[in-house]
Amino acid sequence: MDRNGLMTAFSIMFFVLLSLTSFDSALAQQEKLKMGYAFGPAHLYHMGAMKFADKVREDSKGEIKIDPYPSGQIVPYGETLKALQSGVIDLAIIPTRQLSSGVPEFQVLALPMIVGDARNLYRFLNGVGQAKIASSFDSIGLKNMAWFDSGFLQVLSRTKILSISDFKNLKVGTKPVPYNVAFFQKLNAVPIEVKYPEVYSALKSGVIDAFEAPLRYKYPLIEQTKYVALTSHEFLLASLAINRKSFEKLGPEHQNILLDAASESGHFERRSRINLEVSEREKISGMGIEIIRLDRANLRKTATPIFQSFKEKEPALAGFMAELLSVGNGTRPCDSDECRCDDGNCHPETDECCQEIS
DSSP, X not given: OOHXXXXXXXXXXXXXXXXXXXXXXXXXXXEEEEEEOSOXXXXXHHHHHHHHHHHHHHHTTTSEEEEEEOTTSSSOTTOHHHHHHHTSSSEEEEEHHHHTTTOTHHHHHTSTTOOOOHHHHHHHHTTTTHHHHHHHHHHXXXXXXXXEEEEEEEEEESSOOOSGGGGTTOEEEEOSOHHHXXXXXXXXXXXXXXXXXXXXXXXXXXXXXXXXXXXXXXXXXXXXXXXXXXXXXXXXXXXEEEEHHHHHTSOHHHHHHHHHHHHHHHHHHHHHHHHHHHHHHHHHHHXXXXXXXXXXXXXXXXXXXXXXXXXXXXXXXXXXXXXXXXXXXXXXXXXXXXXXXXXXXXXXXXXXXGXXXX
């Protein structure tokens, strides 16, 4: 090989080594964040998490990598909060009910009939209620970045429920949560603690007549019921949260990328949930299951003594509860597939005005 050939070969080798070194350096500088949650790949929360991870990778040009661990892969179910606080994971999707020990405002959100409609709840969370919730998150070493939701709980039943009086002696499978149990007792129903995997057999054997669940197409469960009563008695909310130390170690540009991606993924997850519920209602109706709208104003009146009891037990949260109750109220609470828009009326949740949540 002549001198020019050698020089060319050395030049190629130099640039190859330089490229490999640059690639290794970029990998070394890449921020990697672990994200854990208990929900499986079919859950809307997982879809929202994947949207978040993809958006972060795209906007950071690969400088930040989010590694999602669904189905409790990295931490056992029920220990997500502890793992997030300790830094075992950097990010998590946690139902607000599980956060209520550290964020007491979430005790209010779990009260039956406290939420009028999703749009105004989000406006409250992103407005009047934001500072108090952010302060509570900060006190436990976390930062909330976005909200995900599973919609309202309804009552799926083997017997027809047209009004509050039809709950009398109805055996309802529910969670062992005091205020939730109290609500069904106020309805003269018989609340029975049943774990979700046991609902099918409990319905089939007659241990329960009904159970509470979001409006989702779960065929083995739906086939054991004949009616869906739209009680919309509890709104299922979750936080996309980050360990504050993990967040603060990032530079301002990367922090903004995470916050923007979280906001977009939250909107994506909520729109997906709304669209899914529309299609699920059609499937359920097509199976011959009757969907019945109940008078939510009467249901809220039934819950009023529970609100009073909560205020007496948790006086520090009375103001927060009053602010939330004042949001979105009108001549009647909107139904679960509606929201109250700025004109004061209830609109289908698919309407454009219902997407304006901040």
